[in-house]
Structure formats: structure tokens, C-alpha cells
Amino acid sequence: MLDTTNPHNYSYITKELEIHILGGIKFTNLERMRVTLSIQKPNNHNVLRHSIDLYNDNTIERLVRKVAERIEIGTSIVRQCLQELTAALEQYRIDQLAKENEANQIQLKVLSTKEQQAAETFLKSKDLLKNTNELIGKSGVIGEETNRLLMYLIFTSRKTSNPLHCISLGSSGVGKTHLQSKVAELIPDEDKVEITVLSANAFYYFNRTELQHKLILIEDLDGAESVLYPLRELQSKKRITKTVVHKDKKGTTKTIHLTVEGPVSVAGCTTQESIYEDNSNRSFLLYIDESSQQDKKIMHYQRLLSAGKVNNDDEFIAARFLRDVQRILQPIKVINPYAEYLELPESVFKPRRTNSHYLQFIEAVTFYCQYQRPKKYDEQTGEEYIETTIEDIQQANELIKETLLRKSDEITGVCRNYLEELKKYLHQNTQTTFTALEIRRRLKVKKTTQWRYHQQLQDNYYIKKQRKKKGETIIRYEITNPNEYKELEQQISKALQECITNIDRSTVPECSTTKTEQATKTKRAS
Missing domain, CATH: 3.30.1120 (Arylsulfatase, C-terminal domain)
Known part of the structure; x- marks a missing residue:
């Protein structure tokens, strides 16, 4: 032996x-x-x-x-x-x-009849997105109500033919990676690939279909710079190909093609928005909540956790249930019959790509609500599909409003956060002017960081220097238009509401015509 x-x-x-x-x-x-x-x-x-x-x-x-x-x-x-x-x-x-x-090999979980029925009942429930958001909170995601639901729906879109992507942005230590990893826990293990560091050619050596409809999670984009190009190709073209030289058993040199098929959904975190512009253009930008209210929520949770007053079993059960919900979602085509009435505000930068993201997000909402939509069949091909409803569009508009607002902004997200905190400080203290030193001490911003913010804000005419008075040595600044962000927000809200109004107008004639025809038929019958 x-x-x-x-x-x-x-x-x-x-x-x-x-x-x-x-x-x-x-x-x-x-x-x-x-x-x-x-x-x-x-x-x-x-x-x-x-x-x-x-x-x-x-x-x-x-x-x-x-x-x-x-x-x-x-x-x-x-x-x-x-x-x-x-x-x-x-x-x-x-x-x-x-x-x-x-x-x-990741063990695929087979749902019991009871588990499948519970997941189906949940997906058929009223206020599905609201209930889902509450469950995400119960699973241990603190605050970030809009971002966490947006991220969950983006991750869900991996099962569709046009998956969405997202990048979490924020200062160091605010919880970007934590939010991404906690929401990723709600996705089955067999459907995701987690990456910390990857070599430049690593993506080309996956099996041809190994990444299809997978969620690719990158903890820090700074650690994956070498794979950003093939990642962008996977996002845009849904496949990547590399030609390499290979020797067969006889020693003959040949060229072979390494092809990896998509589509994939990609999520990453970074503190540097401008560096990864090519990737951010293909993704939803989720800005982490850095407010004092969010700080209090997180610190309160940390204290409860340290005191042993957090029920980890409840968090585990909520996360497991949402994973079961993900497992019973079936690939199905989504058609949006109202797509022609959906127009983005003119203020949005790069409208072509943003418009595509907007329509895809609406489809992702419909896809998640598939158990509430009647299945239809194409008369020519017999293909099965479901249709988007006005309610899907309204829910998508509420969730995506902040994202469109950021997409319409001329300045970066971190600079916008600084400007809004600056406005809040001036309003609270009934001031119209300020000095750099005063704001730096109040907002606890580094001098070099503030200098970059001020340079960007002056270039875009959000703030301006005041003329010095005689004998004055300190430079004072003032905000050119304190209400510009609210005006932009109102403009986007109005544009989104007009989309719904246009849809309502388009459906009214059809309804009235139908009623007239029915009345005519009734008279003839009598």
C-alpha cells in the first residue's frame, strides 16, 4: 500500500x-x-x-x-x-x-419549499422597496438609507443583461468599504468575487464564463489600478480578449485568444474621485454620508455592540433571508413602455451615459419587482418579458435624485460637501463673509485640502474674494449664490416630475377613447 x-x-x-x-x-x-x-x-x-x-x-x-x-x-x-x-x-x-x-468550490444552497415560499411572499408584498430597506437596516447596515438601497438594487442588477456599477466615495475612515461589504453580505457567495489586489493580466485567466452575471467587489480602487482597463472593457463591451503566445506539446509556437465573457456588476471604493474618472463615468457615484447625525448613529451602534446589546442572530437571519430573496430572482427581459417620455434635466453632465444609467436603473427596479408584474410574451419571438410600471419609475426617481444632482454638479463631491457645510456655518452665524482660517478651524480641514477646494470653487465662481479695505491684511471670501444647489435640486425634481406628468398625459387619451368605445357599444347593444 x-x-x-x-x-x-x-x-x-x-x-x-x-x-x-x-x-x-x-x-x-x-x-x-x-x-x-x-x-x-x-x-x-x-x-x-x-x-x-x-x-x-x-x-x-x-x-x-x-x-x-x-x-x-x-x-x-x-x-x-x-x-x-x-x-x-x-x-x-x-x-x-x-x-x-x-x-x-462554493456550495450552492438549495432552498427548501418553506424558504422559497417565504421569499416569494416577500417579493409579492406591498411596499417592497421600503420593506427591503428596513431588512437591510436590520442586517446591520447603520444609516445610509438611500445609499444602501441603491447599492442593493445595483448589486441585484448583476442578473440582468445590462448590469449597473457603483463607486463609493468619501473621506478616509468614513465607512465606504464597510457599507459595501455589509450590503455585499446580502448577495449569495456564489454570485460574487471579492478582490483586494489583482495583477494586470489576472482577469484574462478566468474561465470563459466564470464571471458571467457576477458581482465584482474591489475594496480599494487604489489597489487595483492595474486591472482598471480590462474592468472598463468588461463594463462597456461585456467581454475582454487577450492574444498570447503559447507552445503546444510538440513545441510549436502558436497564438491563442483568451476570452472572458460578461456581463458583470462592479463595485469599488475610493477617496479620489477625479483620478478614476473613466470608471466613474460608467458607474453610479454614491457619496457616503459624513454628517454629524450619521456619526452619532454609528457611534451609538458601536457602543451597543461593545455592551453586548446588539442581537447578532437577528442580523444574521435578516441577511440570510435577503440572500434567499436574491436566489429566487430569475433572469427575465424588462421592457419600459414609457421610456420615450423620460428626459433628463439639461444640467446633467455627460447626458448620453447618464441617460442610459437612468433607464437601466428603472429596469433594475422592475426586475426586482418581477413577482408583482404579469408575464407577457413577444408575439413574434415568443420571448417572455415583464413591463415597467409608473410606480417603478416614481420609486426609481426618488432613489436616483441625489445621484442625478451630483452628476449635474460642476464641482467634485468632496468639494460640494465642503461648500454645503460652509453655507450651513454662515447661515447659523448670520454671516455673509468668512476667512480661510476661521472655516479651517471650524470644519477641521487641512490647509492644503482647503486650498484645493477654494481653488476649485473660485474657478467655477462659487466663491469670490472681497476687496480689501484700507489697512486690512486678512483675505475674506463670500459665496456668490447661497441658493444655487437648492435651485439645481428643484430643477432636477421638476424635470423628473415632468416625466411622470408626460406619461400620465399620454395614457389619458387612451383611457378616454376606451371609455367612449365602451359607451358606444353599450348604446348599440341596447
């Missing part, structure tokens, strides 16, 4: 021979079995050591004769013993590789 108890010295002992495999065997390069053998008779000190490929028949024959001559034993015995050893090692390697694959 083959004894593999010692991984560095296997033993194979028969009545005639005692063989040791020094250093064990390799589990790569399955086309060969290179080993170092120590061969001797039992209880005999005459030992022969030899390195050999057990799959090479010519070298095996030479070793058989050498062993027979050195140890003084018949060649047929040595040959049979080596053949049996080779078969035993081969089977052992196959078994170990199978165990390793099984250990690395």
Missing part, C-alpha cells in the same frame, strides 16, 4: 521491495510524474536513489535493469512493483485534486 502520512516521504512497501518517494509528488503538470525514488530490499542497507519521470517508458526500462543489477532481484518483480507504484501515485493525485476542487 501507498503510505502518504509523511507528505515529504511517501512509502510503498511490498514483500520484495521497499520504495520511498522523497519530497512527495507535485500536483501540477499532470502530463508528467517526476519523482525521486529510494529503492531497497526490506531490512537491507543497499539503497539505490534515482530521479525519474514515471510516465517515461524508456527511462523506466533502464531503471528496472539498474535496480535488478544493483539490488540483485528479478526484472519482472521490479517492473511490476514500479507499475503498481505509478498507478497508486496517479490515483492519489487524482483524489487529492478532487478534494481540493471540492473544498474551493
